[in-house]
Amino acid sequence: xxxxxxxxxxxxxxxxxxxxxxxxxxxxxxxxxxxxxxxxxxxxxxxxxxxxxxxxxxxxxxxxxxxxxxxxxxxxxxxxxxxxxxxxxxxxxxxxxxxxxxxxxxxxxxxxxxxxxxxxxxxxxxxxxxxxxxxxxxxxxxxxxxxxxxxxxxxxxxxxxxxxxxxxxxxxxxxxxxxxxxxxxxxxxxxx
Amino acid sequence: xxxxxxxxxxxxxxxxxxxxxxxxxxxxxxxxxxxxxxxxxxxxxxxxxxxxxxxxxxxxxxxxxxxxxxxxxxxxxxxxxxxxxxxxxxxxxxxxxxxxxxxxxxxxxxxxxxxxxxxxxxxxxxxxxxxxxxxxxxxxxxxxxxxxxxxxxxxxxxxxxxxxxxxxxxxxxxxxxxxxxx
Numbered sequence: 001x002x003x004x005x006x007x008x009x010x011x012x013x014x015x016x017x018x019x020x021x022x023x024x025x026x027x028x029x030x031x032x033x034x035x036x037x038x039x040x041x042x043x044x045x046x047x048x049x050x051x052x053x054x055x056x057x058x059x060x061x062x063x064x065x066x067x068x069x070x071x072x073x074x075x076x077x078x079x080x081x082x083x084x085x086x087x088x089x090x091x092x093x094x095x096x097x098x099x100x101x102x103x104x105x106x107x108x109x110x111x112x113x114x115x116x117x118x119x120x121x122x123x124x125x126x127x128x129x130x131x132x133x134x135x136x137x138x139x140x141x142x143x144x145x146x147x148x149x150x151x152x153x154x155x156x157x158x159x160x161x162x163x164x165x166x167x168x169x170x171x172x173x174x175x176x177x178x179x180x181x182x183x184x185x186x187x188x189x190x191x192x
Numbered sequence: 193x194x195x196x197x198x199x200x201x202x203x204x205x206x207x208x209x210x211x212x213x214x215x216x217x218x219x220x221x222x223x224x225x226x227x228x229x230x231x232x233x234x235x236x237x238x239x240x241x242x243x244x245x246x247x248x249x250x251x252x253x254x255x256x257x258x259x260x261x262x263x264x265x266x267x268x269x270x271x272x273x274x275x276x277x278x279x280x281x282x283x284x285x286x287x288x289x290x291x292x293x294x295x296x297x298x299x300x301x302x303x304x305x306x307x308x309x310x311x312x313x314x315x316x317x318x319x320x321x322x323x324x325x326x327x328x329x330x331x332x333x334x335x336x337x338x339x340x341x342x343x344x345x346x347x348x349x350x351x352x353x354x355x356x357x358x359x360x361x362x363x364x365x366x367x368x369x370x371x372x373x374x
Contacts, residue, residue, distance in 0.1 A: 029356060030250045036316060038352055056312035057305040058289075063315055065288060067281020068252045069215045075282045079289040087286050095278065098251020102258055103270060105249040109241070120367050121360035122248045127333040128359025130320055131340025132352055137316045138341070144309040153307075157314025162321040169213050172311060180307030187303050 014049055014081045016089045022047070023074055023093030030098065031125040035070060037132035039077070040140070049081055052143055064172055070094065149182035197265045198272045200231060205257060205276035212281065216254035217322075223257065233264040336362055 022042050026035055036059065044055045058080070062072035071091060078090030108118075145151040153175060160171040204226050212219045220243075227233045234242065242263070246256035254277060261273025295301045324333060336359050344350055 028250055029353060030252075031248075031356070036319065041352060053305050053309045056310075057308035059312040060308040060315060061288065061292075062285065063215060064213075065281065065285050066210050066212045067216070067285060068212065068254050068278065070252055071278050071282055072285040075285045076289045079286055080293065083290075084286060087282070087289070091278070091282055095251065095255075095274070098249065098255055099258060099270070099274060102246055102249040102251055102255045103262055103267075106242070106245050106259055106262065109245050117364050117367075119248060120363045123329075123333065124336060124359035124361070124363030125356045126323070126359075127329065127336035127363070128340040128356045130323055130333070131337040131359075132344060132355065133316060133320055133323075134337060134341040135344050137313060137320065138345075140309075140313045140316070144313045150310040153310035154314040154317070157311050158317040161315060162318030168215070168315075172315075175314075176308060176311050179311055180304050183306035184300070184303035187299060187306070 014047075014086075016082055016086060019078055019081055019086055020089040020093040023078075023090045024096060027094040028097035028101075029125075030070070030094075031122055031129060035129060036073070037129065037134075037136035039070070039073060040136045041132065043077055050077060052140060054080065056140055056144060060172065060176070063168060147182075147186065149179065149186075153179040153182075194265055194268075197233075198268060201261055201264060201269060201273045202276045204231065205273055206280050208257075209277050209280040210284065212254075216252065216277075220256075223260070227260050231264075233260055238263065332363065332366055 026038055026042060030038070040055060043049050044052055050058070055077075058076040059069075059073055062076055063069050065072055071094065074090040074094045075087045078087035080086075082089070141154055145154045156175055157171070160166045160175070161168055208219045208223060211222070224236075224239055228236050228239050239260075242259040243253075243256050246259055247253050249255070255274070257277045258270045258274045261269035261271070263269075265272070292301075320337075323329075324337075340355050340359060344352070344355060
């Protein structure tokens, strides 16, 4: 198990081309929406560009702020690594291939609309991507849910937003302050 | 005429970018209203098709907007609509991330980060549910997802691309078998 607590980006600067290429790859294969798991794998696990906590809090922020969650997350990570230009390297990398592919898919769809196995294959890819997301959820959960308040917050967020389908913003605005207060208290106790 | 449409695309999609609180699914209904009823860029039927194509292709599902731009004004329309939807929210996130990063190392900064981490995990778990719900996923999707998670958990060096490919093969194969028998 790699150490995901200490980010490598504190020691050395990540190359812009590397940021661009990583997000290009993520974007090109991001079928079906479950690509947060892949971003986590590439950015935290494999390259240790970000500490796990930075990634998770960035994810929460990306969902709270307006806009597509994954573009916000890319901007957040890119900016963390290389400032404004890093943010745009990540964003452009993420959207470049999908931009052309989505138009290409439309042209194919309009001309040969009955290619049933293409839809099936896409569903299969999406399901596997969700599997990656499940594993990531499990891994980060064992870290961020190690304390009792952390575990309660994970379950509360999942139940509110996932099961009950309550609106995301009010739910997070209720849960997050309590979670932050608990973390603040914990930090104080650790310091003493 | 074309310039007029391009300007319209910007005027319509820029506010949506900043209104998409909690993610773009929250603005799909308004996009539908504007694109179909107000601007007449696409018909209601076309909108549903574009939605399905955007979900099937890689990239955020909100690239539906790219396709609306394409329908309204060709390649330039696609480009302008894409920028209009993603740029404003991206600039806002960038500004936030910059200010946020400046306070790195403070006690409250680290408390916020520690506090938000489990919220992030919870949202990820909720996301699994949401993705499968919109996709109308059946037992096969759940089986492939759980199988992939277990496989990758046991073999961490396995490349995710192989996993995605395997998912596609399993789906096509399972359906062919079902078709042969049924």
